[in-house]
Amino acid sequence: MESRPLRYFVAVAEELNFARAAERLGISPPPLSRAIRALETELGAVLFERTTHSVALTPAGTVLLAEARPALDALEAAGRRARRAADASPKLVLAVKADGDGDLLEPMLARYGAEPGALPVQVRLCGWREQPDLLRRGEADVALVHEPFDRAGLDAETLIAEPRVAALGAAHPLAAEESLTLTDLGLRPEEVDRYIEEHRHAGRDLAQLLTLVALDCRTPLLPLSVAARYPRPGVVFRLVADAPPSVLAIAWPERSRSTAVAALVRTASAVALTGTRSP
Template sequence: MESRPLRYFVAVAEELNFARAAERLGISPPPLSRAIRQLESELGAVLFERTTHSVALTPAGEVLLAEARFALEALEAAGRRARRAADEPKLVLAMKADGDAGLLEAILARYASEPAALPVTFRLCAWQEQSRLLRQGEADVALVYEPYDRTGLDAETLAVEPRVAALAVGHPLAARAGLGLADLGLRLDEAHRYIDEVRGRGRDLAQLLTLVGLGDLFALLPASVADRYPRPGVVYRPVRDAPAAVLAVAWPQRSRSTATAALVRAAVSVADEKGERAAS
């Protein structure tokens, strides 16, 4: 199966309109319709239910859409990795600026002793951006907090930490020694969504803690943050029933890079020595 008909199919599946898909692809509708019919013939499956007024995916079309997106993304990633390999060899590590649970320095020191080690370049990224960078070939390995999109990725857990609430010193709950989610107005099933929404508001931890100190919000953060980032105007209080903060090292499933494997080994080794993987 060639990539062009898959690109045509994805455009129609996303637009659910042949005219708009053709415009997006820069072709006219008739050849697009012919390409889709030929693809259906090759697969022996109807991909779209067509009427004079609507276009809808069939069950077979829904399955192909998920697989086609992944396949096209993998092709583009292969090209990016090949272009990067043509330059000076290096390993690209994606992470948020504060997203290493205090392990990064030790990981890099251990990695430097590996025979397969390459110079490391950092790709500092937004909250939950690491998965996309790995799949698109813009990074080789990433440090990422769960939950994240695991599609096409392998991972090893590095640290499991309880969470603390970061509160402004004037917050009504700041005087309490410990908290529960209910004190913060959250249920367990809402906690991850709240964590994602709040972390998305700050480009980095310093910015987020500034908002906390101003009283604009509270944040649920890994417990290690309390020791690593003391800040005037902000207090940290343990939250006994909050979901754990789980840090992982992730890489593309199809990776055969010895340098990537060496960094993963170094990260797991450091985490094991520090006892972070067994923490609760």
């Protein structure tokens, strides 16, 4: 099965309209219809129920759509990785959120860079939860990412688990306490992940989020390393003793055969094991 008819199929399946799909693909409707008919003949299955007024996926079409999207993504990712591998100056691309490295990034890169044959590492800063998609699309070779995350198509190794702290405005009633519990914050353990996601979306970045904290508009849960690295006037951090830990992992595409990626993963694990952190 070739990729072009699959791309045509996905366009029609997403638009459920041959004219709109053809416009999206930059072709006219007749050759698009012929390509879909040819694909159905090749598969021996009807993919769309067509009437004069509507287009709908058949059960076979629904299955193919679920399989075709990751297959096309994998093809594009393979092309990106091949082009980078053919580069005259090969490098590793490491995806990480700016405040999400658990203080491991600098010592990890320094230790890896000292190894014989180490490749240059390009750090790609990204947003919350963007790392897995960058790996799957072939735009990054390895990533530091907090769990939980979508592991589809990826391998990962846990690096560190660190306590969580609550960020509070200095005038917040709980700021006078030495430590807190989830009950103090009105939370149950099963609500922590949702609570963290809600506060992550409240600010575009950590600086904006801490501004909201100082104004007593937010009380996010953060990894202890973030509190240590980003002190801010008007904000206090209090340990939440019974909160689940913040777990940082290193992830890479499960089909990667790169010895450089393997070396960087080993280095990250060694740095995490020795407890070496950025000052």
